[in-house]
Amino acid sequence: MTTAPATGPGPGLTRRPGPLPPDSPAKHHPLSRSLLRALPLSPAVVLLLLFLAGPIGYCAYIAFTDLQLTGQAAESFIGFENFRTAFGDEAFLNAVWLTLVFTVVSALIGQNTLGLALAALMQRASRSIRTLTGGIVVTAWVLPEVVAGFLLYAFFRREGTLNAILDWLHLPSQNWLFTLPILAVSFANVWRGTAFSMLVYSAALGEIPKEITEAAEVDGASGWRRMWHITLPMIRRSIGTNLMLITLQTLSVFGLIWVMTRGGPGGKSQTLPLFMYEEAFQKSMIGYGTAVALLLLVVGSLFSVIYLRLLRTEV
Numbered sequence: 001m002t003t004a005p006a007t008g009p010g011p012g013l014t015r016r017p018g019p020l021p022p023d024s025p026a027k028h029h030p031l032s033r034s035l036l037r038a039l040p041l042s043p044a045v046v047l048l049l050l051f052l053a054g055p056i057g058y059c060a061y062i063a064f065t066d067l068q069l070t071g072q073a074a075e076s077f078i079g080f081e082n083f084r085t086a087f088g089d090e091a092f093l094n095a096v097w098l099t100l101v102f103t104v105v106s107a108l109i110g111q112n113t114l115g116l117a118l119a120a121l122m123q124r125a126s127r128s129i130r131t132l133t134g135g136i137v138v139t140a141w142v143l144p145e146v147v148a149g150f151l152l153y154a155f156f157r158r159e160g161t162l163n164a165i166l167d168w169l170h171l172p173s174q175n176w177l178f179t180l181p182i183l184a185v186s187f188a189n190v191w192r193g194t195a196f197s198m199l200v201y202s203a204a205l206g207e208i209p210k211e212i213t214e215a216a217e218v219d220g221a222s223g224w225r226r227m228w229h230i231t232l233p234m235i236r237r238s239i240g241t242n243l244m245l246i247t248l249q250t251l252s253v254f255g256l257i258w259v260m261t262r263g264g265p266g267g268k269s270q271t272l273p274l275f276m277y278e279e280a281f282q283k284s285m286i287g288y289g290t291a292v293a294l295l296l297l298v299v300g301s302l303f304s305v306i307y308l309r310l311l312r313t314e315v
Contacts, residue, residue, distance in 0.1 A: 056297075063291040069284035082291035092292065094267055095275035099251065099299075102186055102271050107250040110190035112243060115197020119205055120227070122198075134198075141195030149259025152188035153177070156260070181261045181269035188256055193249065197242050204238035205231070237311055244307035251300050272296045 063082055067075035086092045118137065122130045140148065155161045156176040163173035176184045208231065216226050232239070254273040257263065263270030263278070270278075272292060280289025 059290050060294060062287055063294045065287045067287040067290075069281070069286055071284075075287065078287075082288045083295070085288060086292060086295065091267060091270075092275060095270050095272045098182055098269065099271040099296075101182055102189070102253075103247060103250045105183070106186040106189035106193070107246045108243065110186065111193045111197045111246050111250075112239075114190060114194045115199075115242070116201045116239075118194065118198045119201035120231075122202065123205055137195040137198055140192050143192065145192075145253075145255035146259055148188065148192045149256045152184070152191065152256075153260045156184045156188075177261055178265055181265065185257045185260055185269050188260060189250060189253060192256065193246060196249075197246060200238055200242045201235065204235040208234050240307050240311045244304055247303050247307070248300050251296065251303075272299075 062075075064077060064079055065075040066072075066078050066081075118133065122133060125133070143151075153160075158175045158177075162176065166173040212230060212234075213226055216230055221229070252273060253271070254277065257269055257271060257274060258277075261269045263274040273296070276289045276292040276296065278289075279285050279292060283289075
């Protein structure tokens, strides 16, 4: 009697798969598979559309109307009239210039540079010094904006702490909030926001392999050369991310400046958020104020695009 040969695959052989059944999930259209994968995200997308995209879209519509808080029965569509008015308004152009000064001095130069310097110094400091310095800097960061504004107002005012120190040192004092208000509020923003940059750079510097810096030190590279040729290129992405975040945060600072100077004197510290608030809520010109807010949103978007393009560049 003969035995039927085995039908299974031999050693080292694999069985070829047969045709898929018509109702197999693998036969689903790629679009259907993508929709099924995106289904768990649908609640978050709905919330974003409802509470983020919806208000932004409504504000964009208001920016093209003459809506006012008082004395108006209904708004009317006026096209780009609010934007033409803004670019012909000297107060608006002054607010744009002061916003750029405030952002460059307090964020790009102040917070970014000081945060990096503190992070680099704390790497070489003892544990007690790191704890004390980190506690002081982070405390200034976690303070509410209004509280920080009152503290810095007490520091810079005519009878404040700064002038008391200058008088004790027999140096000339002045009313800083009157003579140099934009620099005073810029320093206040540096004092309050440096902690974020310090934490970002501390984490970035901690990821640099010690072997690289030790090898450069053995080769005779000075501290500045190691910082410029090794440290900064290796934390480039952290620098770009930090710059983007602190720039967007600084562009929207309102409470700190409002408490210290209210944009004065004579508009010398009136940045775009304060100008927008004055036009929309003090002068009741909601349409015009919203147009300014939309322009501020565009400025922030341009900064974000620039930083994101820099982050894509390889070292």
